[in-house]
Amino acid sequence: MFCNQCEQTAKGVGCTVVGVCGKKPEVSNLQDLLLHTVKGLSLYAAEGRKVGVVDAAVNHFTVEAIFSTLTNVNFDAARFQKLINQGMELTEGMKEKVAAAGGNTTFADPSANLKIAQDLEGLIKQAEELGHVVSKDADTDIQSLQQTLVYGLKGISAYADHAKILGQEADKVYAYIHEAMAALANKELGLNDWVGLVLKCGEANLWAMELLDAANTGKFGHPVPTEVPLGHKKGKCILVSGHDLLDLANLLEQTVGKGIYVYTHGEMLPTHGYPELKKYKHFYGHFGTAWNNQRKEFPTFPGAILMTTNCIQDPQAYMEGIFTTGLVGWPGVTHVKNGDFSAVIERALAMPGFEEDEDKGSVLVGFARNTVMSVADKVIAGVKEGAIKHFFLVGGCDGAKAGRSYYTEFVEKAPQDTIILTLACGKFRFFDKKLGDIGGIPRLLDVGQCNDAYSAIQIAVALANAFECGVNDLPLSLVLSWYEQKAVAILLTLLHLGIKDIRLGPSLPAFISPNVLDVLVKNFNIKPITTAEADLAAILG
CATH class of the missing domain: 3.40.50.2030 (Rossmann fold)
Structure with missing residues (x-):
């Protein structure tokens, strides 16, 4: 494995044995293989747009797949196998559509002609041989810009996926991602070309953040100044971490009248300022700070914990009773599907909850x-x-x-x-x-x-x-x-x-x-x- 995508990468160079985040080599390699798969799919998708072929399923898969390789999102090898297989099916379908429309389907890059192994062990070996998705034979500066581009695309994909879930999309975002991923196969591009693609990545991210802003405020209202307690109330409890407002909204609706208080953690703190979320009386306060302190925070939380995006390193090291949603996954951790939080609620009701009220002050949010x-x-x-x-x-x-x-x-x-x-x-x-x-x-x-x-x-x-x-x-x-x-x-x-x-x-x-x-x-x-x-x-x- 080689992974240098986060600030804490080993020795400030790159993780080669195991990720500082807890990511195992086989998972890191499968993430690389998935990106090769998306690269090949993007070659056909970018060509498809030239001949009027645009596929919503391809667009959605692209951001979901890239998002799943973000730091601390998905450490489940079996789920990557499913994503890689899905990517290959979509690639074959897109290739046929582009050919039928008269577009080019002949690409020299190996990613466009992948033949993947049928078993997980074979995929892991194949992934290790392929390595990182950037050009191995490019000079150091072009490789640097390619890596910057890929990591920027991971951020865009996260925001685009969140926006898409709430019904906000723009084809120009998908089109840029396909253009940029396909460019990784172009050996003719020079340094200035890559600088341009990297800066355009910033523009595309602005589009994605604008979509997500419209999605969040359109559904939940514009944030207003709100005092958020840092203590807790006596009773059963659920802690929600991550970024996904829709998951939080669905959980709040499903816990009405259950005698359960819902608390936020990490980046969910600002959600207390949204009018359509703060209206729930059992949406009480904020517990804990950020992911790097979870080693000491999570074991002291006496309720169920719901992870909605990248937020924790290897949750199995901390405690049982953690649930995940969306693209988040770790082996052995219960994954909530179709917005049904009944298992999370049952777990919260079975746990002791807080034994008494505690006042630890408050903080202000809502200054969007x-x-x-x-x-x-x-x-x-x-x-x-x-x-x-x-x-x-x-x-x-x-x-x-x-x-x-x-x-x-x-x-x-x-x-x-x-x-x-x-x-x-x-x-x-x-x-x-x-x-x-x-x-x-x-x-x-x-x-x-x-x-x-x-x-x-x-x-x-x-x-x-x-x-x-x-x-x-x-x-x-x-x-x-x-x-x-x-x-x-x-x-x-x-x-x-x-x-x-x-x-x-x-x-x-x-x-x-x-x-x-x-x-x-x-x-x-x-x-x-x-x-x-x-x-x-x-x-x-």
Whole structure:
């Protein structure tokens, strides 16, 4: 195996024996084989669009398959075998349709002509021989850009899949993914071509986040400021982790009148601000912080646990009674199908629950773009009057490395005349800090989940328009943390929009070559974090 897609990859180079995340070599290799399968399918799908052949099943499979290779989503080898077989069936079908429409079906790349083994052991061996989906014979910089592209596509696929589940799709997203995956077979592309594809990946991710934003707000309403308890109520309980709002909504509806309190974990915290979710009286509060602390958090939760997307490393190491949905899977863990949460409810009722109430304070959520822009006049007045000197967007992924304490220190040491916007699970380094307010506006504003970077972008654009300047001219600085591939996609979106001076940490991606990093520095002035004190001093002058 070789996997370097996350920030915590072994020795900052790549995992070759077993994943730091707990992923076994056979699963890593099967993920590579699945991507080869999608690459071959994409060659026919991209050609199909040229002759008017577009297949919804192919589109849906593409994002589901790529999403399933995201960090900590699916560690079940048997499920990858099913996905690979499904991909091969769709490839054959697409090949026939394209040929019938007069399109080209002759491709030299091995991915277009795969003959897969019929048993799991044979697939694993075949996967190991094929290796990573990027070009082995390309130079280092092109391989670096290809890896960046593939990891960005994983982030796009996650958001596109979530949006699709809620009925929001756009063929231009699928078309770009097929175009980009097919490009991996093109040995004629030069460095500038790959730079262009990578930046276009950022644009496509913006489309996907916009779709997901429309899906979430269209079904559940626009988030509103909401106080979320961090303690718990006496009684039976279910903990929901991940990102999927529809799973949470279905669970809340099915637990009405059952005497069960539903709590959020990790990136589900912002869901408390959605009107159509917060209306449930038994939707009570938030338990725990982010995935890297689950070793100590999950064993202390006395109820059932529902995982809706990538959120935990090997749940079998923690406790029984964990359930998964959608593309999430681990061997031996119960998978909920068709939105029927009866098994989760039964488990919660059989477990002890909390024995007494506990008050551990609360946090505020619900500061997405509609809320922030509703007080835009106060924000603008605060800046013009000098009460607000600077805005920081401090957000991104969380992880286990000690260097992530930087983000806590940065927020704590930010001057009192600054406002901090935050999103994604990186906020759990400081989400419960009491930072006060400026003229009634909280200094710490929770914009939402990682995909709510779309909201943060809209806020920045609206402020730039109000001040009649560009986003880069605003008193706004981005200080980001990354761990997995959705963060890669969001970073590419920011670069596509031309946003400069981004600080990134806790370490730079292992898949970025020195020359590619030099391009990012020269064109976007992207830079690694140093210390909170030094970076604050540099930003504020």
